[in-house]
Amino acid sequence: MRVLITGDQGFIGSHLRKAYRKQNADVYGWDKKGISDNEKTVYPADMMDMDDAIRFLKKISPDMIIHCAGSADVMRSIEEPIADMRVNYMATESLLFALKKCGMADRRFMLLSSASVYGEPSMLPMDEMQPINPLSPYALHKWAAEEACVFMHKCHGMDVKILRIFSAYGPGLRKQLFWDMYQKIKNTGMLELWGSGEESRDYIYVDDLVRAVMFIADRAKKDDIYFNVANGEEVTIRGAALCFVEHMHVSKEMIKFVGKRREGEPINWKADITKLQRLGYSRSVSFSEGIERYIQWADRSCG
Numbered sequence: 001m002r003v004l005i006t007g008d009q010g011f012i013g014s015h016l017r018k019a020y021r022k023q024n025a026d027v028y029g030w031d032k033k034g035i036s037d038n039e040k041t042v043y044p045a046d047m048m049d050m051d052d053a054i055r056f057l058k059k060i061s062p063d064m065i066i067h068c069a070g071s072a073d074v075m076r077s078i079e080e081p082i083a084d085m086r087v088n089y090m091a092t093e094s095l096l097f098a099l100k101k102c103g104m105a106d107r108r109f110m111l112l113s114s115a116s117v118y119g120e121p122s123m124l125p126m127d128e129m130q131p132i133n134p135l136s137p138y139a140l141h142k143w144a145a146e147e148a149c150v151f152m153h154k155c156h157g158m159d160v161k162i163l164r165i166f167s168a169y170g171p172g173l174r175k176q177l178f179w180d181m182y183q184k185i186k187n188t189g190m191l192e193l194w195g196s197g198e199e200s201r202d203y204i205y206v207d208d209l210v211r212a213v214m215f216i217a218d219r220a221k222k223d224d225i226y227f228n229v230a231n232g233e234e235v236t237i238r239g240a241a242l243c244f245v246e247h248m249h250v251s252k253e254m255i256k257f258v259g260k261r262r263e264g265e266p267i268n269w270k271a272d273i274t275k276l277q278r279l280g281y282s283r284s285v286s287f288s289e290g291i292e293r294y295i296q297w298a299d300r301s302c303g
């Protein structure tokens with residue numbers, strides 16, 4: 001099996017690359033530098049250049065494309081919306097139309113989207129039919145990428161899957177909440193966080209996320225397009241912070257919430273993962289165990 005993983009040097013893409021290589025798949029990566037053949041040979045190529053995309057899709061002829069490439073920085077999308085649109089929407093459209101022009105519309109195309117497209121949900125848990133309500137340019141561009149996939153499915157019969165990833169974490173993640181927590185505790189001895197602490201997220205450890213992606217890749221029917229990727233568990237930011245300081249063996253008294261919300265971020269999330277569970281998914285790493293593993297990785301990484 002030939003698998004093309006875009007953004008294979010990123011957090012999720014790198015874990016997927018390792019997992020598919022363990023299954024002896026022929027894995028090709030595509031990042032900013034170009035295309036790699038099992039991490040060895042690089043062909044310079046621009047994902048947003050249609051000629052490049054067509055040339056290398058023909059050369060590789062992948063059986064499946066897992067599109068992880070893009071930015072996952074909400075605040076940066078607010079500051080630089082056009083740059084965010086290029087990497088989160090335009091690159092997706094370029095790949096989709098290149099596949100069509102190559103006669104590869106029958107190849108499974110997996111878009112790693114984001115739960116951010118839901119915005120502030122009208123009810124919890126959120127199933128895949130929850131109304132779309134982007135609160136940031138990042139969420140808007142992810143939704144636009146989803147719509148491009150749906151267009152290709154409806155108009156050209158393309159086999160697309162849209163995976164709405166909730167709050168993923170694990171070794172290799174050098175940004176977002178837990179990396180920020182780790183750095184603040186190590187560097188300042190305090191843990192000052194946005195919001196009230198009653199905000200909540202639905203976390204999924206990267207090993208479980210990879211399993212979920214592979215289940216969808218292998219088992220989902222062609223006409224079943226949307227999937228929440230999470231654990232169906234609501235964890236407050238206060239609860240996450242308490243778990244974090246416990247595993248770092250520091251006092252919970254160091255935690256302080258400033259009360260101010262960040263622009264573009266919803267308050268509460270909890271996913272309905274019924275569809276994912278029907279494919280055989282169940283959690284293998286608890287939240288507490290995942291946090292412990294993450295801190296151990298951060299200690300090694302920063303040591």
